[in-house]
Amino acid sequence: MLAIRLNGLVKREGLQIRPDTASVSTVQEYVAQAMEQADIPMKQATKVNIALDEMYSNIVHYSGAGWAEVICRADKSGVTLILRDNGVPFDPLQNAAPDINQSAEERRIGGLGVFMTRKMMDEMCYRYADGCNELTMTLKIS
Amino acid sequence: MNITKNQNGELLEMALEGRLDTVTSPKLEKELSTSLNGIKELVFDFAKLEYVSSAGLRVLLTAQKVMNTQGSMKVCHVNENIMEVFEITGFADVLTIE
Numbered sequence: 032m033l034a035i036r037l038n039g040l041v042k043r044e045g046l047q048i049r050p051d052t053a054s055v056s057t058v059q060e061y062v063a064q065a066m067e068q069a070d071i072p073m074k075q076a077t078k079v080n081i082a083l084d085e086m087y088s089n090i091v092h093y094s095g096a097g098w099a100e101v102i103c104r105a106d107k108s109g110v111t112l113i114l115r116d117n118g119v120p121f122d123p124l125q126n127a128a129p130d131i132n133q134s135a136e137e138r139r140i141g142g143l144g145v146f147m148t149r150k151m152m153d154e155m156c157y158r159y160a161d162g163c164n165e166l167t168m169t170l171k172i173s
Numbered sequence: 174m175n176i177t178k179n180q181n182g183e184l185l186e187m188a189l190e191g192r193l194d195t196v197t198s199p200k201l202e203k204e205l206s207t208s209l210n211g212i213k214e215l216v217f218d219f220a221k222l223e224y225v226s227s228a229g230l231r232v233l234l235t236a237q238k239v240m241n242t243q244g245s246m247k248v249c250h251v252n253e254n255i256m257e258v259f260e261i262t263g264f265a266d267v268l269t270i271e
Binding site for chain 2: 055056059074077078080081084085087088091143144146147150
């Protein structure tokens with residue numbers, strides 16, 4: 032009885048997962064479901080999906096993390112997406128914006144993901160605490 | 174994501190359905206790497222494509238570079254979400270969108 036209660040208390044919000052390539056679909060599904068339950072309109076949901084794809088794939092490919100956590104809170108006022116991982120400290124908000132005025136030939140590929148995420152979401156906040164990267168992204172629905 | 178190819182001589186049409194993102198863009202990249210030989214006109218039909226993330230943009234850019242050397246490429250039936258992505262990233266000027 033006590034164990035069950037404790038279990039209930041320590042149950043964590045969101046999805047804890049090993050950030051390998053195969054995990055991306057699982058994470059996408061979890062976020063899509065959370066937004067569907069909250070009736071988030073297609074246009075806004077797409078923005079969140081793009082931001083998730085950009086930032087979670089960064090964790091998968093570059094962080095070296097063995098653990099990641101994805102939390103999606105969605106309601107009428109908007110969507111908040113929190114990504115945590117125990118990989119190398121990386122602040123995407125310090126990432127320089129790419130030169131989008133270059134032609135296809137000149138353009139170096141890279142840095143676009145962070146740039147797009149910043150354009151898609153209304154607020155982004157990064158902190159490194161307790162050995163974890165934590166990126167909080169918010170999209171408001173007016 | 175589903176890819177439907179329709180080739181007519183030197184014209185290749187590719188209709189994409191679903192999402193062009195981290196998970197699916199390697200599939201398109203692979204498909205393009207074996208499909209563009211001898212193609213002078215490449216047409217992407219995005220009528221059933223939901224969205225494109227930067228992983229997808231990379232593949233489109235690679236295709237554009239290949240087609241710049243051997244012919245032309247255009248993208249048709251782009252939805253509002255994808256157009257927004259093309260615009261904020263400058264891809265609207267790089268790609269031929271109809």
